[in-house]
Amino acid sequence: MTARAFALLATAALAVGAFPAAAQPEAAARRVEAFAQLPYWPGYWVAEDQAGTTITGLAPVATASTGSSFSVPIMPLRATDAPWNAEGRRRWDEVRQSAGGRKATGWGYPMMMGSATPLRFLITPEETIIINFYNEARYIYTDGRSMPAEDDMWPTTYGTSIGHWEGDTLVIETVMVTTPSDFFHGSPPFSEEARYVERIRLDGPDRLTLEMTVTDPVTLTQPWSVQAAWVRDPGFDRQITLDWTNDRTGNEDGLNTIELAPVE
Incomplete structure (x- = not known):
């Protein structure tokens, strides 16, 4: 590759990379704003x-009255x-x-x-x-x-x-x-x-x-x-x-x- 060709390629690469870099702060700010509009449901x-279900497959609410079988749907x-x-x-x-x-x-x-x-x-x-x-x-x-x-x-x-x-x-x-x-x-x-x-x-x-x-x-x-x-x-x-x-x-x-x- 000639020196001129290399220089042109390097210039093109810099030009391509410059646009995303310049746009990143604006895009990041828009995304922060979008996040702020969303609900937050952390946890499990x-x-x-x-x-409270155990290995039996029976949840406490389902056995509240009987203790051993499904008492509510x-x-x-x-x-x-x-x-x-x-x-x-x-x-x-x-x-x-x-x-x-x-x-x-x-x-x-x-x-x-x-x-x-x-x-x-x-x-x-x-x-x-x-x-x-x-x-x-x-x-x-x-x-x-x-x-x-x-x-x-x-x-x-x-x-x-x-x-x-x-x-x-x-x-x-x-x-x-x-x-x-x-x-x-x-x-x-x-x-x-x-x-x-x-x-x-x-x-x-x-x-x-x-x-x-x-x-x-x-x-x-x-x-x-x-x-x-x-x-x-x-x-x-x-x-x-x-x-x-x-x-x-x-x-x-x-x-x-x-x-x-x-x-x-």
């Missing part, structure tokens, strides 16, 4: 009706009361028959939003990430983009989520969720055509609320709406990532138990 959140996202049509009821019965002998692959969506596993909400101007202790994550894009075209999506465990803020309420639309009960036996058997709309907001200093409406022409006779909530779990000061490879949860008489370690 657990489903309100699942707080819990985990409303299971959709026990959904307006199932004939196909939905067929799927529901099929899942319930096989649930006791199945291992979990994870919580999946929508059940990760109403489980006993703590959640974190990481909020930025461009997206909100919801992650649980099993390293399951949802990415809700809030940068103004539209939902991708249908032929540019395919069903996945957590679907595709686009969101926006209405004041302090995060509104999320999620589509293309793989049949939830195929992933986790406790999930509702909605089809891949289901559309989920969530509204999440802070209700007091230590409580988040959720309103969800699901429409599914395959399994429901009409839209189904449900409410849930989370409370701060003070028992955690850091996120401990787990996995499902050592799942020793058994099932006996409808309750979870701990299976013995395999004998080698």
Whole structure:
């Protein structure tokens, strides 16, 4: 390379690098301002009706009157009361028959939003990430983009989520969720055509609320709406990532138990 060519290349490189450097303070200031407009939901959140759950799978609120069995409805996202049509009821019965002998692959969506596993909400101007202790994550894009075209999506465990803020309420639309009960036996058997709309907001200093409406022409006779909530779990000061490879949860008489370690 000649000295002249090298000089021209160096000058071009400096020119290209100069613009981002000059724009950085302005861009940073805009982002700081954008952050200031967003809610802040720090800490670890657990489903309100699942707080204090032990290995038995029974939360204190569910056993308050009996001490050993479910005395109040819990985990409303299971959709026990959904307006199932004939196909939905067929799927529901099929899942319930096989649930006791199945291992979990994870919580999946929508059940990760109403489980006993703590959640974190990481909020930025461009997206909100919801992650649980099993390293399951949802990415809700809030940068103004539209939902991708249908032929540019395919069903996945957590679907595709686009969101926006209405004041302090995060509104999320999620589509293309793989049949939830195929992933986790406790999930509702909605089809891949289901559309989920969530509204999440802070209700007091230590409580988040959720309103969800699901429409599914395959399994429901009409839209189904449900409410849930989370409370701060003070028992955690850091996120401990787990996995499902050592799942020793058994099932006996409808309750979870701990299976013995395999004998080698």
